[in-house]
Amino acid sequence: MSLSEPLQPGGFVPIEAKLTISDARSPVVLSQGSAKLYFPSETLTGNGEMLLRFLPEPRFCIETKFQRAQDNNFEYVFVAGALESTMEFVFEGQRIDGFATRRQVVRPASILNSSVSSIELDWSPGAMPLYFGDIDSRSVTSVILHLFNFPNFRGNQSVHFGASSFGALLILESRESRVWIQGLPRGATGSAWRRIKAEGGCHLTHVAKLERKDCAALTLAEFELQREMLASFLSFVKGRNYSLAYNVALCTDGVTAWRSFDHPTSDHEVNTWFSTEDGSQAEMLFPLFEKRWNLSPNWRDCLSTAIYWYTQATTEGRMPSIGAAIILTQSALERLAHHHAVIDQKVLSAEQFNALRASDRIRMLLSSLKIPIEITEDLPEIKRFNELNSGSKFTDGPHAFTYIRNSLVHPVAKQEMEDCYIDAWRLGLWYLELAILALCEYSGKYENRMIGEMSFVPWYKKQKAGITS
Incomplete structure (x- = not known):
């Protein structure tokens, strides 16, 4: 199959897991x-x-x-x-x-x-x-990935490719590689998630296959680069730090060349930009994310750092606290702002950027990416604070967010802001999700945490008859 050859419907070969788990309590x-x-x-x-x-x-x-x-x-x-x-x-x-x-x-x-x-x-x-086996093998054509506690997504790819018996199917395509993410047979993915929600813990929920689109051999060095990028991408999808725990490299004849081990993650579900009702969002974002990731080592470091802080901030009542999550979110936003303005666009020097207030740094990032900064009705406690405190009224969202963050770090002489913490936390995560999507030039739908439903990204422009309206 050449790089330009499209996937053909039907003929899907089910991915066979190389791991059998009968009871999640037994090793x-x-x-x-x-x-x-x-x-x-x-x-x-x-x-x-x-x-x-x-x-x-x-x-x-x-x-x-x-x-x-x-x-x-x-x-x-x-x-x-x-x-x-x-x-x-x-x-x-x-x-x-x-x-x-x-x-x-x-x-x-x-x-x-x-x-x-x-x-x-x-x-x-x-x-x-850890890696065991023939890590120097030049005959590896695919790597089977075992995904634990991965979101129970929906989608129509399984019907298109004749894999409906396995539930949902995601196909993540980048320039040179393809990742198939498949549900487990006989409703096992749904059963696993029912146990996760009822009992917690770690359960195998999906199996995936990574391969080159040109069917060429996949070296360990190439897999390592893909593994790092894919783990960061899946972390952004899931909203929690995600690892590719158990991977089996297969040769053309199906013989195992090597295996890799990493500790699985067992986090619960959290709300993110990704809606489990429409897996096509991940499929649309993946090649854009891969392109941005591979632009430079600096971009790779920036994205991975911002996403790591993002996964730590999607707390939803667990550790870390809401206050800590707000602080982490501002750190991620400023990290993106610095890279975008100083390193990538070069519109400011490092000295000029450092001289700005935090709210100005975030405002500049959001405005340049066409992300709204107004305080809307979706922030009821922040709006109420504004109405009650006309003398210290927030000018916009970045001002409110950084003010509330500062009240956590420097509480002396600050007014009580506890009622605004949830609003600030939601606002900061919304900014961060949109900033990452915008930097990747994503233009589709996303789960809008401010209104609790799917919507197009703010910079989306509908194309009709070849004319932008």
């Missing part, structure tokens, strides 16, 4: 192999299992077991005093930095084996993601 064994534990004075050899544990929180760990002649002094040091800095842990021939979350010496019950004890260790990797 899943993903890999088995040899393990070694190096101490300054000796080496222990045994076996280990790579586990995905869901309780008390979703984490990957390696459960290992070693045999050793009993030595009470060594056992005491191992259980009570041995530091990770004195140990080196190797699994499947690969050194893995990390720390022990459980250490236990199991003495035999039988007198016949009284001279041998088992040393059990649960090893939690430090730096993630």
Whole structure:
């Protein structure tokens, strides 16, 4: 398939998950192999299992077991005093930095084996993601992604491509790659989300496939670039920090080349710009986001930072607090404003930008992107404050938002603003969502958190008969 060849309807090949989860309370064994534990004075050899544990929180760990002649002094040091800095842990021939979350010496019950004890260790990797397998393979044509707690979106792509038995289907296409995101068969995605809403926790909800559009091989370096961009994009869609937890690289013949592991995220649903009733929003934004992301390393850093702060600010009654969320949102807006005005458009020097008040920085960003800054009826508490305090009346939304933010950070001599916190939080997130969409040049519909329904972005211009109206 060439880069310019369009997708053809029908003939959809279902994506098969490489992970089976029967009970989200029970750990899943993903890999088995040899393990070694190096101490300054000796080496222990045994076996280990790579586990995905869901309780008390979703984490990957390696459960290992070693045999050793009993030595009470060594056992005491191992259980009570041995530091990770004195140990080196190797699994499947690969050194893995990390720390022990459980250490236990199991003495035999039988007198016949009284001279041998088992040393059990649960090893939690430090730096993630981890890769195992033939990472230098030049035969990888696709990577299967397993998505946990991903929004239960709707869409018509599944009907178009003959995948209706799998519920919804998203197709995210960039210039060179394509990502298929598919629901689980037999209504399993809906069942998983019913459990998430009722019990919380981490559940597999979707499976996806990443491939090059020209069917060429996908190197690990190319996957890493795609993984970073896709994780940031999906975080913006979900509204919470999102990781690609378990990925399986497949060769043309279906043989696994390598696998990667990262700790899954188990966050709840929050309101974002993305409506689960219309998955086409994500499909429309994805190539625009990828284009902006790849413009420069500076743009990549700016977007990833702003989105990370955005995911921390969509709190909805959980941690962090509303006050902290407002502070984080202003930081993200100023980050975007600086990059847009100083680095990208070069309309201000860094010194000129730093001399501006926070409200002026945000106002300049929003105005240049055609984002409304008026205080409307959708901000009832802020409007009421304005009516009651004519002497300190807010001139517009950026003024109100930054004033309320400052009252959180510098409360001395400030009037009580608690009643305005929710309005300010909603306003700031709305600004931030629209700013990211505008910078990506998105011109479709979005979920407008100010009115609680879908609407076109403010800068949308309807095209009719080739004339902009």
